Amino acid sequence: MQELTHYINGSHVKGQSGRFADIYNPATGEVQAKVPLASVAEMAMAVDVAADAQPGWAAVNPQRRARVLMKFVDLLNRDMDKLAEALSREHGKTFPDAKGDVQRGLEVVEYCIGAPQLLKGEFTDGAGPGIDIYSMRQALGVSAGITPFNFPAMIPMWMFAPAIACGNAFILKPSERDPSVPLMLAELFEEAGLPKGILQVVNGDKEAVDAILDHPTIQSIGFVGSTPIAEYIYGRGCSNGKRVQCFGGAKNHMIVMPDADMDQAADALVGAGYGAAGERCMAISVAVPVGDETADKLIEKLVPRIEKLKVGPYTAGDDVDYGPVVTSAAKEKILGLVQSGVDQGAELVVDGRGFSLQGYEDGFFVGPHLFDKVTPDMDIYKQEIFGPVLSTVRAQSYDEALKLAMDHEMGNGTAIFTRDGDTARDFASRVNVGMIGINVPIPVPLAYHTFGGWKKSAFGDLNQHGPDAFKFYTRTKTVTSRWPSGLKEGGEFHFKAMD
Ligand code: NAD
Numbered sequence: 001m002q003e004l005t006h007y008i009n010g011s012h013v014k015g016q017s018g019r020f021a022d023i024y025n026p027a028t029g030e031v032q033a034k035v036p037l038a039s040v041a042e043m044a045m046a047v048d049v050a051a052d053a054q055p056g057w058a059a060v061n062p063q064r065r066a067r068v069l070m071k072f073v074d075l076l077n078r079d080m081d082k083l084a085e086a087l088s089r090e091h092g093k094t095f096p097d098a099k100g101d102v103q104r105g106l107e108v109v110e111y112c113i114g115a116p117q118l119l120k121g122e123f124t125d126g127a128g129p130g131i132d133i134y135s136m137r138q139a140l141g142v143s144a145g146i147t148p149f150n151f152p153a154m155i156p157m158w159m160f161a162p163a164i165a166c167g168n169a170f171i172l173k174p175s176e177r178d179p180s181v182p183l184m185l186a187e188l189f190e191e192a193g194l195p196k197g198i199l200q201v202v203n204g205d206k207e208a209v210d211a212i213l214d215h216p217t218i219q220s221i222g223f224v225g226s227t228p229i230a231e232y233i234y235g236r237g238c239s240n241g242k243r244v245q246c247f248g249g250a251k252n253h254m255i256v257m258p259d260a261d262m263d264q265a266a267d268a269l270v271g272a273g274y275g276a277a278g279e280r281c282m283a284i285s286v287a288v289p290v291g292d293e294t295a296d297k298l299i300e301k302l303v304p305r306i307e308k309l310k311v312g313p314y315t316a317g318d319d320v321d322y323g324p325v326v327t328s329a330a331k332e333k334i335l336g337l338v339q340s341g342v343d344q345g346a347e348l349v350v351d352g353r354g355f356s357l358q359g360y361e362d363g364f365f366v367g368p369h370l371f372d373k374v375t376p377d378m379d380i381y382k383q384e385i386f387g388p389v390l391s392t393v394r395a396q397s398y399d400e401a402l403k404l405a406m407d408h409e410m411g412n413g414t415a416i417f418t419r420d421g422d423t424a425r426d427f428a429s430r431v432n433v434g435m436i437g438i439n440v441p442i443p444v445p446l447a448y449h450t451f452g453g454w455k456k457s458a459f460g461d462l463n464q465h466g467p468d469a470f471k472f473y474t475r476t477k478t479v480t481s482r483w484p485s486g487l488k489e490g491g492e493f494h495f496k497a498m499d
Contacts, residue, residue, distance in 0.1 A: 002033040004179060006042065006203055007186045009049045010196030016042055021176040021205065026092035026324040027313035029362030035179050038204035043171075043211035046200045050142045050169035051217050053197030058139045058167035062116040065165060069113050071192035076106045079188060083181055087152055088314035090178035092323040092364070093276050095314050098153075102181075104444070105157030108465045111447040112165035118470045119166065131482045137474035139167030140219040140243070144212045146233065147182070148225040149175035149326050150279045150386075156182050158451075159222045160199055162469035164189075168220075169198045173212060177326055179203050213237050220473065222464075223247065224281075226384075227410075227456050234459040245460035245472060247452060249384040250412035253286040253405040254441060255427070257398065257418035258294045264439070265417040266301035272415075272441035273390040274309055274368050277322045279330075281457075282413045282435070282442045285385060286374075287392045288401045295394045299349060299372055302390075306350045306368045311388075313360060324364040325387055331364045334387030338369055341380035341391070347372040352388065376404065384410070398423060406432050412453035415441050434458065 004023070005012040015036020023033040057065070076083070084098035091098070112118075121136040145159035152174060160170040174182035179201070186199045202208055212218055213236045220243040223233045227248035237244035254272065256265045272284035287302075289295035312320040325331050335353065342348055352367020366387055374381050374391040381391055395401035405414050415437035416427045424438045434453035437443030445451050445466070452463030462468040 001031070004033055004035045004183065004203065006036065006038060006046070007183050007201040008046045009200070010190060012183075015203070023090055023177065023179070024327060024364075025089060026326055026364045027315070027360055029328065029364060032089070033180075035176055035203045037176065038202045038208040038211070040207065040211040043202055043204070043208055044215065046171050046202045047142060047215050047217050049197040050171055050200060053195055054139070054141055054167075054169035057164075057169065057195055057198050060167075062119050062165075062167075065167065066113045066115050068189075068193040069109055069115075069161065069165060072189050072194070073106060073109050073113070075188045075192055076102060076109070079184070083153060083184060086180045086184060087178065088323070090180055091149065091152060092326060093279075093314065094318070094320050094323055096318055097276050098314070101151050102153045104151075105154040105161075107447040108158050108469075109161040111465065112161045112469075115165040115470075118467065119474070127480070128482070130484065131480065133478065133480045135476050135478040137166070137470070138477055140473060140475055141168060142171065142218050143168045143220045143222070143473060144171040144173065144218050145222040146173045146209055146212065146225065147175055149177040150276070150281070152178040152181045153185065155224050156185060158464050158469075162465065163220075163473045164194070164198060166470060166473040168473055170200070171212070171218070172199070172201045173204055173208050174201060176203060176205055209233070210236075213240060213242075218242060220244070222472075224464075230459055231456075243472065245458075245462055245464070247281075247458050247464065248456055249386075249410060250281045250283070250453065250457055251286060251381075251384055251408050251410040252282060252284050252413045252415070253288050253401075253408070254284045254415040254417065254437075255395075255398075255401045255405065256287060256289045256294060256298055257416065257420065257423060258291050259419045260294075260417035260439075261419070262297050262301050266298060266305055268415075268417065268439075268441035269298075269302060269390065270305045270309070274306070274322055274388045277325050277366065278388045279325060279386055280442070282444050284415065284441055285389070285391060286381065286404075287390060288395050288404055289392065290395050290398055290401050292394060292396075295372070295392065299370075299392065302370060303350060306370055309368050311355065311365055311367065312357060313363065322388065325366055326364065328364055330386070331366055334366050334385055334389060337380055337383060337385050337387075338389060341371050341374065341378060344378045344380075346374045346378055346380060346391070376407070402427060402431060406430075409456045410453070411455035412457035413437065413443055415439075415443060434463075
């Protein structure tokens with residue numbers, strides 16, 4: 001059985017705590033490796049290494065730091081297939097999806113190559129006689145990140161690339177379900193020239209997370225995962241005086257207006273609802289057709305498309321639409337919620353409950369499900385299912401559809417499909433959700449914009465990547481200076497001229 005390690009001070013380090021978690025191959029259900037779960041002492045060791053290494057890295061000028069990031073991008077491209085294969089093997093997502101996971105992380109690294117420009121401060125020349133004011137952005141010191149299982153390459157890179165570009169050292173605590181790619185990323189970054197100790201990976205569970213939350217040297221914490229854990233980390237991290245940003249769960253609605261192109265809307269819903277087995281925080285999990293006629297047309301278009309979906313292991317080739325979910329516990333949770341939908345009176349139009357794949361009977365595959373006539377009081381509407389289950393809630397008007405999206409406690413993403421510019425504009429301007437798609441089902445902003453939800457989908461002031469990341473990973477210092485010669489000459493002249 002393969003035993004994974006931590007990555008501390010430039011070396012693979014065996015776990016010392018004696019505690020391990022199993023890593024499954026979700027396609028076969030077999031345990032393929034075990035990952036060590038760090039103790040408080042192991043985390044403290046990594047923090048000490050980071051604190052020693054960080055001042056040297058912060059002293060490297062931003063352009064030289066950016067060159068290390070450039071080289072890292074080259075290495076990510078060189079090893080793209082290797083990374084995607086390791087990712088699919090632990091996560092279960094298809095090979096093209098796994099490459100997309102690496103690619104969307106890589107794009108943030110590319111953005112961070114602009115660090116010399118993004119870190120420039122501000123300057124006021126002659127704020128008074130001989131007085132100048134300037135502000136600069138300085139690294140925080142040691143930052144940490146806690147990441148979810150569903151994007152094991154992208155989300156770690158969204159955190160550590162800007163943190164490191166700004167001159168911080170970074171400790172990553174990846175998901176214990178698929179930690180191999182994060183370990184590979186740390187090795188690659190060092191191959192690109194990153195000094196030892198600037199990016200370390202400490203594997204673990206709640207004990208390692210609590211050690212991060214309570215360690216006095218750690219200045220900032222980024223978290224992405226489920227909402228209950230996001231709330232916990234935000235509360236404890238803030239009360240310990242750290243800068244914290246936490247991104248939580250989602251329940252993304254897609255409103256389909258009567259004038260929408262129904263084929264386009266159905267294709268979009270199938271991709272956004274079932275891609276990656278629904279294990280995306282930007283997945284669409286609720287379709288809201290406006291009017292019964294729209295709903296009937298939409299369901300008629302959706303059913304054959306959903307029934308055609310090919311579910312299988314990533315090794316079965318590129319025509320597989322989605323793979324298994326991550327663990328048997330995730331599968332049980334999804335099927336339990338499907339049963340609750342049936343029990344609470346929703347209409348199960350496509351029933352994936354009996355799904356089984358020959359040769360992979362022990363894998364964590366879940367067939368696609370489509371519900372119609374879901375109402376807001378049902379558990380399948382209130383809770384994040386994080387599986388291949390799409391719920392249809394019929395609204396009788398645009399206002400009712402808008403109100404549904406607005407009243408839900410989650411506010412990560414939402415979309416509207418319509419040909420009417422007025423309606424689209426009104427929706428984008430009024431809905432209380434962080435990322436909006438207009439005829440775009442998964443509106444994930446590109447690297448140079450920022451990513452983040454509203455309501456219970458995010459806690460903290462700043463978004464991920466884009467310009468916000470450079471604010472999150474730096475502190476502003478403002479200097480007011482006066483030089484005496486300015487008082488004697490330019491200063492006096494300046495005052496005279498003013499009189
Ligand atoms: P999770 O909350 O179970 O785990 C996330 C991280 O928290 C992991 O590193 C895990 O080890 C740690 N953790 C788990 N339980 C903990 C506890 N009790 N105390 C301290 N730390 C703990 O999430 P997941 O299942 O890995 O990921 C799926 C969730 O992430 C979904 O809710 C999804 O919507 C969300 N997500 C959100 C975004 C976003 O940007 N908003 C992006 C991706 C995923």
